[in-house]
Structures are given as C-alpha cells and as structure tokens.
Amino acid sequence: MDGNGRWAQSRGLPRLAGHRAGTENLRVIIEACVEFGVKYLTIYAFSTENWERPPTEVRGLMRILEDMIDRQLDELNTKGVQIRHIGRLERIRPSLQKKILRAVELTRHNTRLVLNVAFNYGGRDEIVHAIQRIIQDGVKPEEVTPELVSRYLYTAGIPDPDLIIRTSGELRVSNFLIWQGAYAEWYITPTYWPDFDKEEFRKALEEYKRRDRRFGRIHTPT
Ligand code: IPE
Numbered sequence: 001m002d003g004n005g006r007w008a009q010s011r012g013l014p015r016l017a018g019h020r021a022g023t024e025n026l027r028v029i030i031e032a033c034v035e036f037g038v039k040y041l042t043i044y045a046f047s048t049e050n051w052e053r054p055p056t057e058v059r060g061l062m063r064i065l066e067d068m069i070d071r072q073l074d075e076l077n078t079k080g081v082q083i084r085h086i087g088r089l090e091r092i093r094p095s096l097q098k099k100i101l102r103a104v105e106l107t108r109h110n111t112r113l114v115l116n117v118a119f120n121y122g123g124r125d126e127i128v129h130a131i132q133r134i135i136q137d138g139v140k141p142e143e144v145t146p147e148l149v150s151r152y153l154y155t156a157g158i159p160d161p162d163l164i165i166r167t168s169g170e171l172r173v174s175n176f177l178i179w180q181g182a183y184a185e186w187y188i189t190p191t192y193w194p195d196f197d198k199e200e201f202r203k204a205l206e207e208y209k210r211r212d213r214r215f216g217r218i219h220t221p222t
C-alpha cells in the first residue's frame with residue numbers, strides 16, 4: 001500500500017491524511033476481493049523498518065490501525081472476513097496489541113476472505129523468528145525442508161501469494177514476503193495507493209490472468 005505520503009503531498013495535505021485515505025481505500029479493495037472471489041489478501045501496513053520514521057508518523061500509523069479495528073471490526077466480521085496478523089506484537093503498545101488479538105480471535109472462523117495484516121512485519125525478521133523456533137523445537141538438520149520452514153513462518157497454513165501488487169511505482173521488494181513470494185507474479189502501477197480503486201484492481205487481476213507461470217520449468221510439448 002505504497003504512496004500515501006506522496007498522495008497527500010501532491011494535495012498539500014499532511015502525510016497522515018494520506019494514510020487515512022489509504023485506510024479508506026482498503027475498505028474498497030476488501031469489498032472488491034469479496035466480489036471477485038479472492039480468498040487471501042495480505043496488506044503491508046507497517047514494516048519493521050517503519051519504526052525509523054518520525055515519532056508523530058509512527059504514532060499516527062498506530063492510531064489509524066486502532067481506529068480501523070474500532071470502527072470496522074464488526075462490519076468485517078459480518079462480511080465473513082477472517083483477520084490474521086503477521087509480524088511481531090512486541091513493541092506495539094499494549095492497548096493496540098489487545099485489539100489486534102481480539103480482532104483475530106473474533107473472526108477466526110470466518111471463511112469468505114482471509115485478510116492478513118502485516119503490521120510490524122519484516123520478511124527477514126520473520127525468517128529469523130522461524131529459525132529461532134526451529135532450533136528451540138530441536139528439529140534435526142535433515143528434517144529442515146522448505147515445507148517445514150513455511151510451517152514456522154507467520155503465514156503458516158496460508159498459500160504463497162500468486163500476485164503481489166505494489167502501488168506508487170517503486171521497483172523493490174522492501175522486505176515483504178521474501179520467502180513466500182519466491183514465485184509470485186508482480187504487478188507494479190504508478191498509481192498511489194489511495195487512488196488504487198476497484199477498476200485498477202480488476203486491471204491487475206486481468207493482467208495476472210495473462211501471465212504464463214512456469215515456476216522455473218518449461219512447457220513440455222504435447
Ligand atoms: C504507505 O505509504 C506505506 C506505509 C508505511 C503505511 P508511504 O508512507 O510509504 O508513502 P510514500 O512512499 O511516502 O509516498
């Protein structure tokens with residue numbers, strides 16, 4: 001969900017106004033996922049590196065997630081959205097931690113759409129966390145396989161992403177799903193996240209449909 005800051009700046013608004021607009025847009029995209037039959041949506045809301053932003057922006061981003069849970073949890077639950085959190089709870093203020101856990105608990109049996117909220121998430125951090133737990137569990141070296149590693153990630157039980165969309169035109173991974181995204185198709189658009197609407201989303205899915213996914217293999221002639 002990149003480009004909130006530039007979206008705001010281009011309108012002469014404070015960056016936080018961009019984050020708020022981005023949150024509103026998230027509703028639109030969640031709605032579109034339900035309509036288009038997308039089963040898993042992972043949103044990159046706050047990275048382990050975002051702590052380095054000015055304290056006012058960090059506080060603002062925390063407050064936005066808290067407000068979003070306060071105002072949208074019931075609606076999301078009614079829609080059948082299962083909320084999951086990927087990332088570390090540590091360092092997040094206790095009141096927000098509680099709300100995140102409550103949202104996850106309340107929606108855990110919903111099946112229409114799994115919404116993974118990557119918040120205080122970093123791909124490297126996730127892999128380090130997995131390695132620590134693999135060692136703690138006394139797993140033998142020969143038992144370590146890609147499947148086992150996947151089971152130790154925050155995304156355990158969730159399929160790898162088919163499509164990763166990055167808004168605002170940046171051409172980098174930025175520590176997002178670096179294990180799970182090994183064979184994801186990428187779609188990059190110059191549109192800032194708050195303007196990435198249902199039609200833009202439809203375009204991304206249409207383009208995805210045209211991609212030829214080979215997973216490192218070649219097509220065998222029939
Ligand atoms: C949103 O956009 C990403 C978050 C960390 C929430 P940015 O805040 O990165 O916006 P730009 O890149 O400055 O435009």
Ligand code: MG
Nearest residue numbers: 002003004005
């Ligand atoms: Mg950015």
